[in-house]
Amino acid sequence: MFWRKKKPKYHAPQITDANFNELVAKSEVPVLLDFYASWCGPCKILGPFIDELAEEYEGKALVAKVNVDANPNLVQHFKIKSMPTILFISDNKVAERFQGLVPKPNLEEILNAYIEDPTVS
Numbered sequence: 001m002f003w004r005k006k007k008p009k010y011h012a013p014q015i016t017d018a019n020f021n022e023l024v025a026k027s028e029v030p031v032l033l034d035f036y037a038s039w040c041g042p043c044k045i046l047g048p049f050i051d052e053l054a055e056e057y058e059g060k061a062l063v064a065k066v067n068v069d070a071n072p073n074l075v076q077h078f079k080i081k082s083m084p085t086i087l088f089i090s091d092n093k094v095a096e097r098f099q100g101l102v103p104k105p106n107l108e109e110i111l112n113a114y115i116e117d118p119t120v121s
Contacts, residue, residue, distance in 0.1 A: 012054035029088040030114035
């Protein structure tokens with residue numbers, strides 16, 4: 001037939017207590033982590049933007065999600081108090097932290113700055 005098949009939806013990788021060291025701590029590219037909860041309204045708004053960024057920046061930056069309900073060790077380690085919380089990690093350090101909704105263009109601008117110069121903060 002002549003209908004268009006929908007492209008499968010891309011999902012940002014899930015970071016867990018178990019795979020954090022392997023995927024984030026050893027990352028050689030800047031990292032954006034979205035701490036979210038399935039019951040959080042603003043997280044549901046931000047989630048599709050994070051998925052889009054993960055696809056767009058694949059290979060240039062790691063854009064991933066952390067479910068706060070399933071990963072208490074990461075929540076405790078990063079002292080996450082509200083959702084969504086966005087962390088930018090560069091050179092194995094938390095470079096920036098945002099709470100609440102952040103527009104996609106702002107996230108792109110920050111990611112681009114870290115891709116161009118990982119020491120920006």
